[in-house]
Amino acid sequence: DLSSGINAEWPLRPGFESIQCVEITSQVIMKITRHSQHELEKQLDPHVNGVLLGLINENKGVLEVTHCFPLMNNEIDEDIETNREYQLEMERSLRLVNIDYQQVGFYQSTYLNTHCDRNFLENVFVYLEEMKEAIAVIYDPLKTKLGNLNIRAFKLSLPAFRLYREEKDFTATMLKDNSLTFENLFKEIPVMVKNSALTNVLLCEIDRIQESTACLTLPTSSYLEKSMQMLLSGLDEVNQDLQKINLHQRNVYKQQQQLLQNVQKRKIENAQREKDGLNPLPEEDFSKQFKPPPPLGRLEPLLSSNRIAAHCEMIEEHVRNGIGKLYLADSFMS
Amino acid sequence: KQWYQRRVVISAGNVVDNFERREDSNKRVIGTLLGRYDKGTVIISESFAVPHQETDEEVSMDMEYANRIGELQKKVNTNLYTVGWYSSGIVINEHSSLIHAFYKCQCPTPVHLTVDTQFKEQKMKINTHISLPIGVKGGSEGCIFTPVQYTVQGSEAEQVSLKFFNGLKLNKKSPNFNDREQLLSNCTDMLSQLNLVLDHVKKVGTVHIRSSYFFLSA
Numbered sequence: 001d002l003s004s005g006i007n008a009e010w011p012l013r014p015g016f017e018s019i020q021c022v023e024i025t026s027q028v029i030m031k032i033t034r035h036s037q038h039e040l041e042k043q044l045d046p047h048v049n050g051v052l053l054g055l056i057n058e059n060k061g062v063l064e065v066t067h068c069f070p071l072m073n074n075e076i077d078e079d080i081e082t083n084r085e086y087q088l089e090m091e092r093s094l095r096l097v098n099i100d101y102q103q104v105g106f107y108q109s110t111y112l113n114t115h116c117d118r119n120f121l122e123n124v125f126v127y128l129e130e131m132k133e134a135i136a137v138i139y140d141p142l143k144t145k146l147g148n149l150n151i152r153a154f155k156l157s158l159p160a161f162r163l164y165r166e167e168k169d170f171t172a173t174m175l176k177d178n179s180l181t182f183e184n185l186f187k188e189i190p191v192m193v194k195n196s197a198l199t200n201v202l203l204c205e206i207d208r209i210q211e212s213t214a215c216l217t218l219p220t221s222s223y224l225e226k227s228m229q230m231l232l233s234g235l236d237e238v239n240q241d242l243q244k245i246n247l248h249q250r251n252v253y254k255q256q257q258q259l260l261q262n263v264q265k266r267k268i269e270n271a272q273r274e275k276d277g278l279n280p281l282p283e284e285d286f287s288k289q290f291k292p293p294p295p296l297g298r299l300e301p302l303l304s305s306n307r308i309a310a311h312c313e314m315i316e317e318h319v320r321n322g323i324g325k326l327y328l329a330d331s332f333m334s
Numbered sequence: 335k336q337w338y339q340r341r342v343v344i345s346a347g348n349v350v351d352n353f354e355r356r357e358d359s360n361k362r363v364i365g366t367l368l369g370r371y372d373k374g375t376v377i378i379s380e381s382f383a384v385p386h387q388e389t390d391e392e393v394s395m396d397m398e399y400a401n402r403i404g405e406l407q408k409k410v411n412t413n414l415y416t417v418g419w420y421s422s423g424i425v426i427n428e429h430s431s432l433i434h435a436f437y438k439c440q441c442p443t444p445v446h447l448t449v450d451t452q453f454k455e456q457k458m459k460i461n462t463h464i465s466l467p468i469g470v471k472g473g474s475e476g477c478i479f480t481p482v483q484y485t486v487q488g489s490e491a492e493q494v495s496l497k498f499f500n501g502l503k504l505n506k507k508s509p510n511f512n513d514r515e516q517l518l519s520n521c522t523d524m525l526s527q528l529n530l531v532l533d534h535v536k537k538v539g540t541v542h543i544r545s546s547y548f549f550l551s552a
Contacts, residue, residue: 099383201453
């Protein structure tokens with residue numbers, strides 16, 4: 001039972017917002033990068049995910065991630081079963097060697113910020129339900145290869161979590177009531193890297209064995225191109241969604257018109273019958289016949305708006321740094 | 335035959351972590367190394383700890399645990415297999431050869447990695463050994479652990495991470511994951527290296543010292 005030993009009770013406000021910072025050890029980061037690299041070598045698909053283990057330091061409001069292990073990609077059904085057995089087995093075994101065995105979240109690699117989809121939301125929700133301090137760590141291998149280590153931690157914001165608990169798909173009224181927009185769907189928690197003293201000594205030892213000049217690479221067009229493509233496809237999705245909304249509005253309007261027409265007709269008939277001296281027909285409840293079409297789910301558009309915003313931010317940052325590097329390179333040439 | 339081992343970084347980190355979490359009764363910790371063979375070199379990629387007890391007279395380890403976790407790891411990382419074992423502390427004694435014998439059943443030439451967590455030589459020395467038999471056949475036989483060369487290598491992403499961690503060693507606070515700050519710190523590093531080279535070149539120019547090979551890792 002994965003939630004054994006994990007606090008499952010629900011004083012929503014105090015526990016949920018209690019984590020101000022996530023401390024990851026360099027060991028965990030190395031493992032994540034290693035796993036991502038490994039998958040890349042094996043099948044050119046850098047999508048990895050795995051489980052994070054650690055402990056919560058409530059006094060400082062810090063979540064410490066001290067260990068992690070990789071999971072297989074859930075492409076075949078057998079993989080899901082194996083993953084589950086693997087998780088349980090690892091939990092049992094890590095207890096024997098004094099490693100923190102409490103699951104505090106999961107990590108996932110992303111490709112140009114496209115991780116933010118329904119699956120991801122579902123996973124974050126599942127982990128949060130078991131433990132209100134759980135986080136999702138996103139690692140961007142592409143950006144790291146370009147020279148900037150990119151590790152971020154996210155969790156669902158409180159209103160988003162509450163809403164998702166009740167409804168799996170949001171409607172526009174729900175969003176308005178909870179003042180939920182794509183900006184406050186996920187909350188980002190700052191990440192710090194913390195090492196023990198011995199690990200620092202080890203790093204000194206390994207120091208200068210391999211140097212990396214990746215950070216000095218000039219901004220290549222391919223990265224920018226890909227980001228722009230993602231942005232364009234995101235905008236396409238938003239466009240389609242707008243069309244759907246339009247269609248929906250028109251349908252609702254049509255329904256209402258028909259309803260009104262029928263009510264009017266009935267009234268006229270009744271007036272006629274009264275004149276003729278007959279009993280009036282009952283004013284049927286036409287609203288049952290003319291049910292309005294169901295409100296559109298707003299979760300997908302919310303997620304795609306989130307993605308688009310992230311793409312814009314990414315492109316902006318990339319270009320900003322790129323221009324700086326270009327000036328640097330220019331001063332070398334002249 | 336020369337055997338080189340690579341990607342020792344994560345394993346060494348594991349050893350340190352394991353050592354920090356050990357039961358107080360154990361003076362050292364051991365674990366299995368996973369990796370693969372590649373044209374005469376052994377590449378060590380992963381490792382995991384194995385519970386074991388050791389006193390001056392006897393040593394015992396949980397072999398079933400080692401086998402079980404080894405199998406699990408193989409399922410998830412499909413092209414890794416046992417290539418050796420690690421221990422903390424620089425001492426190699428009969429207990430080590432016993433443990434080594436166990437690992438000999440798992441792979442042809444197990445590699446033994448030691449990480450000196452007690453700073454016998456004022457720094458954390460990492461050594462890799464393989465065991466070779468010595469002695470007279472029919473007479474007293476034994477094995478000797480000979481040191482083997484190793485290099486630490488990693489992919490671009492791993493190198494970037496290492497570089498990032500370098501900035502953390504001296505101060506406890508972690509710097510921002512801000513792109514520009516990382517770029518700044520890298521540029522200042524490069525600047526200091528360039529200054530070093532410039533100094534040396536000037537010296538060679540003016541004092542007519544024999545210019546020695548000056549390796550600067552770019």
